[in-house]
Amino acid sequence: MQESNNKKASEADTLLSNIAQNIAFLMKKNNIDSQVLSKLTGLGIATINSLRRGVGNPTIATISSIADVFGVNIGEITDNKLSESTENEETISAVPLVRYDELDGYVSGKIVNTDLYKLSVQDEDKESLFAVEFSNNLLSPYFDSNTIAIVSKDESFCDSDVVLVKIKDAPICFRQVFVGESGIYFSILGIENERKTVLTQNYAIIGVVIKSIKKLK
8 A cells, every 4th residue: 555655656746747847848948937827827826836846736727728828738748858858859940820811812822921930840840831820719719819820731630620621612711620421521610600510522621730829928
């Protein structure tokens, strides 16, 4: 019994240590302090500072709110040591930044000159990526005016992914995709829209959303 308790305590200490190191690393990498992170996440400054010291009992919701700000998943904060990761090393690269209302022009090649958005990517991926920014909250809670969506033109979609798609003659838009027995279904995003899936035949998927990033203000 004592050995089991010691093992659990050791695992908890390792988890808290990983969380502390990774949060400190991400904050330093993005040049933000506890006060800014508190504003972005809604967490108290004391909570953030406790996590940085490796103390406390953080909930999944707490870790998730921090992960969302930095554009990483929960496992990257809890399971890895980001500062020591050298495999598949990423570099800071600039990818095209396109406004949501300019997507048709960008995809068709009519809009060539765009702003740039810097993010950490693997060298072999950067040519397939572009970023999309939003001017309103119509696609909330998926995307809002404080979000950047990173889209990959080479990524294969999976069931429930959010994709950028051209459906028939309609403008290019974001939809959630579902794979059914009869074919491919799409669902409209947005808090005010009724969530129903529609079987669609005439469509072309432009890219898959691989990450959404909260703007650091």
